[in-house]
Amino acid sequence: MPATPQSPLGLFATDELIGEDDRAIRDTVQQFVSDRIRPRVADWYEAASIPARELAVELGSLGLLGMHLEGYGCAGTTATAYGLACMELEAGDSGLRSLVSVQGSLAMFAIWKHGSEEQKQQWLPRMAAGEAIGCFGLTEPDFGSNPAGMRTRARKDGSDWVLNGSKMWITNGSIADVAVVWAQTDDKVRGFVVPTDTPGFTAPEITRKMSLRASVTSELVLDNVRLPESAVLPEARGLSGPLSCLTEARFGIIFGALGAARDCLQTAIGYAADREIFDKSLAGYQLTQAKLADMTLELGKGMLLALHLGRRKDAGTLRPEQVSLGKLNNVREAIAIARECRTILGAAGITAEYPIMRHANNLESVLTYEGTSEVHQLVIGQALTGQAAFR
Template identity: 85%
Template sequence: MKPLEFFAIDSLLTEEDIAIRDTVRKYVDAKVKPNVADWYESASIPARELAKELGDLGVLGMHLDGYGCAGTSATAYGLACLELEAGDSGLRSLVSVQGSLAMFAIWKHGSEEQKQEWLPRMAAGEAIGCFGLTEADFGSNPAGMRTRARRDGSDWVLNGNKMWITNGSVADVAVVWAQTDEGIRGFVVPTDAPGFSAPEIKKKMSLRASVTSELVLENVRLPAEAVLPEVTGLSGPLSCLNEARFGIIFGALGAARDCLETAIAYAQERDIFDKPLAAFQLTQAKIADMSLELGKGMLLALHLASLKDAGTLDHRQVSLGKLNNTREAIAIARECRTILGAAGITLEYPLMRHANNLESVLTYEGTSEVHQLVIGQALTGHAAYR
């Protein structure tokens, strides 16, 4: 029996959900898992090739309606994220940033012209997007960003730097958030605009199979129609982050599941003291406890997905899901590594790769500490981080 079978997860899913999940799993098993260790070791990934394949698969912006997007349920999108991250967190990050950050920003806050220009190509994987919010000194406090856009006649001129931007160096379009005299505004920035550059960040120990970049904007001149017209203020980028965090709630469980299934298989094959490692009480206790936490996280994720589909999901509930599932996922990855011993530190097995990736997943899209304080504020009425 596999860990999630204890929880009869398939009984909670529709036939369409299962079909989408299985299609993405088949792609990850065939295309990603045989290659991802090499991508991770070399810190390179064929992002454009993968984007086109993921577009053909229909997962880019899959939870959005129209403009070439599939319009699936939140549950189906979550399950796709889970299967992608069972391959690697970097792959799920590519899809999350494309669909839930860059595409969602244009879909939710953009003009009809912006939607028509970018969304069909992004859904097909023919154009890659990135999302420029975080700055080196302003991660958990994006309201303090220093990137600024000023009016110059009918144009806008952008100056500033963004940091830790997934897809940045391979993107065709960047959604960049900047301070203006009117408040924080979003801009659709073609990456071939003069003054825009995106140097890749090297020497990472986590998310190595992912493109991470700095965005540099030096007097980037944009026409008036480049601004996202439907939102002013921090609510714009935060609405996008809420979409991405939802995918992480499921995605982190994919990494945890892959670790757990790997550890169980290894423990059954590894003999020690004349019997399988899986036959020892301590090993079984580890496996039982990890399976319990994985299943509880899955039930939480599915419940939040049902709320999202019903239109009643609160952003604080998303914080609850991300806090729990990333925290439990990294604990599972670390515990599974102990079952494999020295073998667990090699790229022959996915455990250390997943654990290293989850170090980033734990803190991006809101650190665990910030999500704790979001939940604490909801429960006590006091904003402890202000």
């Protein structure tokens, strides 16, 4: 009799490393994705349309928006629980995890960490409930990996600020109620809380994407956007402000990318078991098993790394260069797993009947957003040598 098959992460017994409360949160998100997302996401991806506002309210009711933040209607979970939630969301689709991480770890976190009490009270409870959607405007058309070169500028005009410039590749941009926008000023880079109904603010949606199609991506255009002094994030001055938010969001990607990889691997294992070739199950061939074994090894190592970094974050000892280790490794391995899984499915792997090509296409974006692989390599290199090699 053949042995009972085990799940890839079951071989590593990683559940034994996760506390009961964190597992319960993970299982709740997994069920939500199974019931609400999986039956529809292929259609959303093909149509390049997602009911983001409707989903935001549902995600808010589950306590997933800004879930690792304290107060203001946020759930106050552990960072590890947040990571596990990101893993399950991205097992559904990277666009879904992007919706949650941009809302909670970029827009909400920026206001929570750097904002005034008035800004926090005005926005965070509504954003936690999914009643207001946020976006994060840092990247510009010519300045992605080098945000210090941004051209968007804010100038003082009496007691007001006037913003001019543009941002690019902004998740949630055209559906957002509030944008956290970073701009050059005479006093370093500053952050601004911009209600999107402010005159001069527009957010045209970016179309014809081949990746993250089940996600809203936009340009932000600021044409003499006038804001009161109270719109400034008072606790952020210089690039350390936006970079702290990016570190927060990258942490979720460390777990999230593994969700996409796990979904691909489980799909490939199931397909190989059912597919017959030369009168034998594809899963019974040595080359297939070698592929599955190698991919399981990388998935498990990535999960152990993610859990270790999650514990460090919960302990308050996680450093930015360690986040770079996790993002670089786990996204790189996830996209390799997706591509290898596609080979097991053959031609079936390119269809929307299976999630593998959708995950692979999405991971092409995850590989480069919130820090390209090259940038993370240089962050790690600087930590190892003490020398910055960015220029």
